[in-house]
Amino acid sequence: MFTGIVQTRMPVAERISRDDFATFVFEFSEEFVAGLETGASVAINGTCLTARTIDGGRVSFDAIGQTLKVTNLGAVEKGDIVNIERAARFGDEIGGHVLSGHIMDQVSVLEIIETENNLVVWMERPAHLAAYILDKGYIALNGCSLTIAEVEADRFAVHLIPETRDVTTFGLIRVGDAINVEVDAQTQAVVDTVRRLLASGELAEGLRGLSDKQ
Missing domain, CATH: 2.40.30.20 (Elongation Factor Tu (Ef-tu); domain 3)
Incomplete structure (x- = not known):
């Protein structure tokens, strides 16, 4: 972990x-x-x-x-x-979010917007991972726990503070670089569960049941 x-x-x-x-x-x-x-x-x-x-x-x-x-x-x-x-040890402070280290895919860097104190990196949002890449959600990019700052149909962005630029490879990033992606496990679990319930009709049935009780 x-x-x-x-x-x-x-x-x-x-x-x-x-x-x-x-x-x-x-x-x-x-x-x-x-x-x-x-x-x-x-x-x-x-x-x-x-x-x-x-x-x-x-x-x-x-x-x-x-x-x-x-x-x-x-x-x-x-x-x-x-x-x-x-690897994290029991008792360590969890400053980011829990990661497994199992990479799901790579995404390409599309655009870099750099100022003195800020770095905005836009990356592609592949269709098979799009449901898990949500505004203000967690994502791991090249092993860095980051918050998704902006989401568009086919791309997303993260905003990086100077510390992240100095300590990680994001300080060296270039357009076209391939970045390892691990989506947040909790987000994936929720999205996949809702998808399964919708596909089976269980969610609609449950909502009808709640409505009937009211």
């Missing part, structure tokens, strides 16, 4: 590619690697990966073909900067 509060951004120290498989290696600081054990979960651009080897601060993570296909890790090479978050 993750909170969407990215702890650092850092370059990939090495990528070792094989058929439908890749190993990503990072050079973690002494402070950041403290307490990390083999098998622990770490979010890389919001993608939950498992620490395979730890040699001092040199830590490796494997990604299978499906992960490389669904997420932007498929295009990440040595030297590319990514967002990193260690």
Whole structure:
């Protein structure tokens, strides 16, 4: 489980590619690697990966073909900067919202509006995720827990404070970049439940029942 509060951004120290498989290696600081054990979960651009080897601060993570296909890790090479978050622990402050680290798709950056103290990023709103991308709702983008600021038919925007720009890869973002998306699980559950009830007629029947009681 993750909170969407990215702890650092850092370059990939090495990528070792094989058929439908890749190993990503990072050079973690002494402070950041403290307490990390083999098998622990770490979010890389919001993608939950498992620490395979730890040699001092040199830590490796494997990604299978499906992960490389669904997420932007498929295009990440040595030297590319990514967002990193260690898994949350019981008792930690949840500053963002609860994330699984399971990426649902990628969206393209369509427009960037930058001023001295604000950064507005517009991204595509794909049809199969549109029902979950709602005004003022939560969304995770490259592992960052963010609030959706504006929604249009085929695109949505987030507004980023300077801290987010400084700590995460959003400070380096460009038009055309592919961004990992994980929609809010609670929003997805509510939307899917309402859809199921509407499709089955249960919702209308329940509303009629309430009306009859009144």
